[in-house]
Amino acid sequence: MVMNISELKEHMHKVLMDRLDHKNLDKDVPYFKNVVSTTENLAVYIFDEIKKLMRDPLLLHKVKIWETEKNIVTYSGE
Numbered sequence: 001m002v003m004n005i006s007e008l009k010e011h012m013h014k015v016l017m018d019r020l021d022h023k024n025l026d027k028d029v030p031y032f033k034n035v036v037s038t039t040e041n042l043a044v045y046i047f048d049e050i051k052k053l054m055r056d057p058l059l060l061h062k063v064k065i066w067e068t069e070k071n072i073v074t075y076s077g078e
Contacts, residue, residue, distance in 0.1 A: 043075035
């Protein structure tokens with residue numbers, strides 16, 4: 001096992017549900033007060049924030065967001 005899936009789910013819940021769910025990104029999330037809230041920037045935000053919570057951040061390889069079937073954003077870090 002590379003990582004406990006329960007731990008990953010907890011990190012995802014903190015970032016996705018607690019910080020982003022039912023929020024106006026531009027007004028309610030400090031990161032987006034100075035960054036345009038595109039799907040690309042959202043992927044960067046999620047990647048960076050989950051990585052900060054992980055014991056071993058090198059285990060996070062990418063974040064993928066499906067906006068539609070034809071619009072998919074993948075971010076793998078810098």
